[in-house]
Amino acid sequence: MDVELAALTKRYGHTTAVDGIDLKIRSGSYCCLLGPSGCGKSTTLRMIAGHETVSSGDVVIGPKAVGDLPPAQRGTAMMFQSYALFPHLNCRDNVAFGLKMRGMAKAERHRRADAMLALVQMDRLAERLPAQLSGGQQQRVALARALVTGPKVLLLDEPLSALDPFLRVRMRTELKRIQTDLGITFVHVTHSQEEAMALSDLVVVMNGGRIEQAADPRTVFERPATAFVARFIGGHNVIALPDRRIAVRADRMLLGPEAGPEAVPAQVVAVEYQGSAVHVGLDAPGLDTDAATPLTAILSDHAFARRPLALGDTVRVGWQADEAHRLEA
Incomplete structure (x- = not known):
C-alpha cells in the first residue's frame, strides 16, 4: 500500500521533533529514512506505526487516514532494533505468537510460522530457543514474526545496527530479497548512508525534524539538494x-x-x-x-x-x- 504523510508534526512540549513533513511512499517500494541521531526519523516511523501520537497532520495508508487508529488496525507491522524475542519460546512459537493472540488454531499458525521461517531460511532451526541463535539468526526470526501476520507495510527501526559489519552486508541483501519477493512496502530507519543506498528505492534524508531531500539513491548521491545532504551522504566536497x-x-x-x-x-x-x-x-x-x-x-x-x-x-x-x-x- 501507498504511505502518505501530510504535514506530519510531532511536538514534545516546546520541542518539535518532526516539523510538518510531507512524503509519499509508493506501494511496494523500499524506503529508507536516513539522518543523524535526533533528526526525527524514528519518531516518524513510530507515528506511522501508531506507537507515537500525532501532534498535527496525518498518516494515510492506502485509501484511508489512520492517524487516530491503534497499531493493530493500520495494516502495518514493526520490527524493532532489539528484536524482543520471547526467551522461553522456540523460533516457531515466537513467529506464531501474534497469530495465537488472534485466536488462530495451533496447526494453522504453526504451518504459517514454518512457511515464514522458510522464507528467511530459518526453518531448520525452528525448534531452537533464542539463546541458541546468533545475532543474525535472531534477526531473521524477528523479521519472520513481523511478516507472518501479512502486513501491507513493514516498518523497521535500525534492524541491522546490532550486527557485525560482515553480517550486516549479508542481511541487507536478504532484506531486499524478501521485500522484492513479497512485494510489500518497507519503511526502514537507518543512520547508515551505505545501508540506505544499498537497500532503498526512495532515500529520505532528514535533518532537524525536516526532510532535506527525498529521491532515488542515485539522484541523492549525484545531485544532493543541500549542503547538509552532500556532507551527510559523503563523497562530496562542499x-x-x-x-x-x-x-x-x-x-x-x-x-x-x-x-x-x-x-x-x-x-x-x-x-x-x-x-x-x-x-x-x-x-x-x-x-x-x-x-x-x-x-x-x-x-x-x-x-x-x-x-x-x-x-x-x-x-x-x-x-x-x-x-x-x-x-x-
Missing part, C-alpha cells in the same frame, strides 16, 4: 564560490597538471589507503570549503601509484566545470 555554493564529488576532483587553468594550490594533509582507492586530504586556502573536514580527492589505486603524494606535498587541485553541482541556499 565549496562556497563568490556567486554560489557547489558540491563536487571527491572522486571527480583533479590533481596535478590535469587539474586545469582554474585550479588552486593545495597542501596534502592526509593520505589514506583504502584498497581500491586512496583518499587524499587537502588544505586549499584559495577555496572556501565551509566545513570542518579538509577538501578530499579520491584517486584510484593505479592513479595514485603512477603519481604518489606524501604529507606536506603541494599539488594543484581543480575539477571540470560540469562536475560542479549547484546546491540550494
